[in-house]
Amino acid sequence: MQAIILAAGMGKRLGALTRNNTKCMVQVNGVTLIERMMKQLDRLSPSLEKIVIVTGYEGEKLKTFLSRLDISTPVEYVDNPLYASTNNIYSLYLAKEHLLQDDTLLFESDLIFEDSVIDALLRHPYPSLALVAKFESWMDGTVVTLDEDDNIRQFIPGSKFSYKKKTEYFKTVNIYKFSREFSRTHYVPFLTAYSKALGNNEYYEQVLRVIALLDKPEIKALRLGGEAWYEIDDIQDLDIAASIFTPDREEHLRLMESRYGGYWRYPRIRDFCYLVNPYFPNKRLMSELKANFERLVREYPSGMRVNSLLAAKYFGISQEYICIGNGAAELIKALMSRLEGKMGVIYPTFEEYPNRLKPDMVVPFHTASRNFTYTADDLMEFFSGKDIGTLLLVNPGNPSGF
Template structure:
C-alpha cells in the first residue's frame, strides 16, 4: 500500500499564514499539518508516499526533508497549481494510483491516529471516509444507505439544509484498491477532465462512479473519532483546542471561548445555563418561517422594543428596558450607580466585576451550603452604610432561594434605609414558588428603589438571541439607560421573538413543570454518587460539594478530555473549596453526566 497527498494549493483563506508557506506547513500546537500527517502515514507501513506539490514547492520539499521520514517519498510537481483544482493534481499521480492500493489524503487535515487506523483495518478494499454532517462542516457531502453504499454525492451547489439529517461529510481521506483505480477511477478521471477541464474537483469523478450499477466504492463511517479540516484562522483556532496534547491547555482554551460550542459537536455543555425544555419546536419553526425577512430587515429601535417587553411583562413602557443580553444592562446599570455597594459572595461575577472593588462590601454566608436569608442580609449590612445592594435570587452558583414574601421585607428595609436594591431574578422562574416575579407594575410603582434584572436567555432557553430586561420604578434611570445603549442594541430575530413569545406562555409553563421534575431527579441521581454532596437548588443548576480527596480541577479535566463534558468548577469562587456547578439539562444529557461522574469520581476515592 502507498499514500498520495495532495499539497499543491495556495491556502489563500489562511491569509498571512500562507504568504510564504504552503497550507500544510501551518502548525497546530507547534506541529505542522504535514509533519503530523506523514508520521501518521508512516506508522501504517506504507511502501511509499507520493506528494503532489505546487505553491512554494521547494520550501515544502526542503521542510519535509528535515522531518526524519524513512519511508520513500516521491514528489510530483503541479506547475499550474494557481490555475487548476485538485482534479488536475490527482491526475498527475494517476499512474501511481494504478500501481498499488492507495491511501489518498488532502493535506489540510488534522486527525487522531484512530481515524486512519479504522480506515486501514477495514477489510473492504475501496472506501470513502465519512462522518455525520455537523454545522461547522463545509464541502462535499454524501447520502448513504444502510449497507454503506453511497446513494448520492452532494456538492455545495446542491446542498439542501432541510436534508442535513441525512448527510455525511466526506473527510477527504480515501482508500482505493489498485483494481478500483485501474478499472473505475483513473478512466473516469481522464474522461471527466477531458470533458470539463482541469479546474474541477476529484470528488466529482466519484459522484459519477456512484451512479454505476456496481460502483465498488463504499463509505466508512467514523464514530466519534476526532478530525478537522483547516481552511481559515477560525478552523486553526478550533483545531488547536481539540488537538492540544496538554489537557490543562485544552480546558483553558475551551473555557476561554465562553460559548460557540456548536463547533464541537460531541461536547455537552453543563457550564452555561439555559432552559432545556423551551422554546417549543413550533416557536422555532415560526422564527424559521420568517428567517429571510428577519435577516434582511433592520430591527426596530429602543422605543418599539421597550413596548414589546412592556407587553410581555405587563408593565408600562417607561418602566422597562431591553438589552443585548442581561450583561449589557448590568454593565450600564453598574456604571450608573455609586457609593458603597453590598454583594453576596459567591455570586454571579458580572455584578461585582463591574464595580469598584474599593467601594464593594462583601457578605459570605458562614455555612457549607452558602445559603442565607433576608435576616442574614439585614443583620450583616445593617451597619455598613451601603447605598446599593445586589441580590441574585436564586443565587448563582449556590441555588439559594429567598421566598417572595421575604424579599418584600428586604425591599421595605432597603427603602427605609435609602438603599437601592438590584434584584436579579434570571433564575426565579425555575423555583418551586410560582408567581414570584418582581417585574410587576404595582411593585415597581411602590418601590422606586427597586431594579429588577432578568435574563431572557437563561429563563427561556434562547441564549443565541442575547436578550435581557431591566425593570424599575425609577423612570429617570430607565430613560437614561435607553439613551446610553445603542439604538439598535438587539437584532431582528430577538425582536421577533419578543413579538411572538406571548403566544407560547402555556408552553413555557409546561416546560417549567417538566424542568422542576428533572431537577429533582437529577439531584437524586447525583446524591447517589459516593463523595458527592448535593446542595438543594431552586435554579436551573445544582451546586455540589466534593469529598476532600476529589480535585474539582482534575475532575473537570477528566470529564472534558475523556467524556466531552464541560462543567464549572468553583475553587476560585469558594476560596479553594471543592465545589462544582452543574447545569440541569434534559434526562438523556443528565444521565450521561451522572454516568461519567460515577466512573471518574471513584478514581479519587
C-alpha cells in the first residue's frame, strides 16, 4: 500500500500564513499539518511502502522541510508546475501512474485528524472507500447521498447543494482508499478522459461523481462516528482546529471557554451557558420565523417607536416607560452616563455597571460571608454617611443568584 498527498495548492484564504509557505506548512498548536500527517502515515510502516507527495506552490521549501523530519517511509515527489492555473484534478492526474502501481490512501494536505480516522479506513474490508461524515451546517464543498448499504448514490458539488435536502447529506472528508484494481478499471481511465474533455481547473471528486452513476461504481462510503477531523481553509478553521486538537486538557478547556457560546461548529457539545434558554423560542414562534424568514432578512426592521409600542402592548404598560436597546450593555452604558454622583456597588457583581464609571465614582461594598449573602441592614449601615447618589442592586445577584 502507498499514500498520495496532494500539496500543490496556494491556500490564499489563509492570507499572510501562506504568503511564503504552502498550505500544509500552517501550524496547529505548534506542529505543521504536513508533519503531523507524515508521522501518522509513518507509523503504518512497513505495510505502507511509500508516500507520494504532489508539490507545487513553494514546493522546494516543502521538500527541504520534509527532508529534516525523521520519517522512515520512502518519500517520492511529483511536481505540478501549473499549480497557479489548475486545480487538484491536475495534481492527481500527474500522479496517475502511481495510482496504477498499488493500493492507495489518498489525502488532501489541509486536513488534520485523529489516528483513528486512518485506522477506520484500514480496518474496513471493502477495497475502495470514501470517508464521509454527517453533514453539519458549517461545512462546505462536495457532499454525497448514500443508500442503506452505504453505496454512494450521488456526489453533489457545492454548486448543486440544496439546503432542503441537508439531512440526507454526508460531507466528504477528502480521504480515500483506492484499490489498485479500482484505479486501473475505473478511476484513472475516467480521470484521463475527464481532464481531456473538461480541462484541469476542476476537483478530482468530479471524476468520482461520474463513476457513481455507473451500475457498479466499485466504491462505497465509510461513515465516521466520533472520530475528530477538520479541514483548514481559513483562519477561523485554524482557530477551531487548535481548540479541537490541543493535547493539553487544561489548554483545551481554556480555548473552549474563550469562545463564549460560539459552539455551532462543535456538533457534539451542549452549551449550558446561562444565556441559553431551552424553553424559548417555542415551536410556534420558530415556525413563524421560518415561514417569514425571507421577509425578515430582506426588509428593514421597525424603528424604536414601533418596537416600544409592541413592548408596551405585550407587557401591559405605557409606551412612555419603554426604552428599547440593542442588548443590555447598550442600555447600561446609556444609564450610567445619566446618573449623578457616586454609585454604591455590592461586590461581586455584574461588572458591566461599575466598568462604565471612573473608579473614583464607585463606592464598593464587599460581602463578608463566604456565600456572598448580605441583608438590608448591612447595606444601610455601610452606606450610611457615604456620599452616593445611587445604590446598585442586581436582582438576582450576580454571581450568587440571590
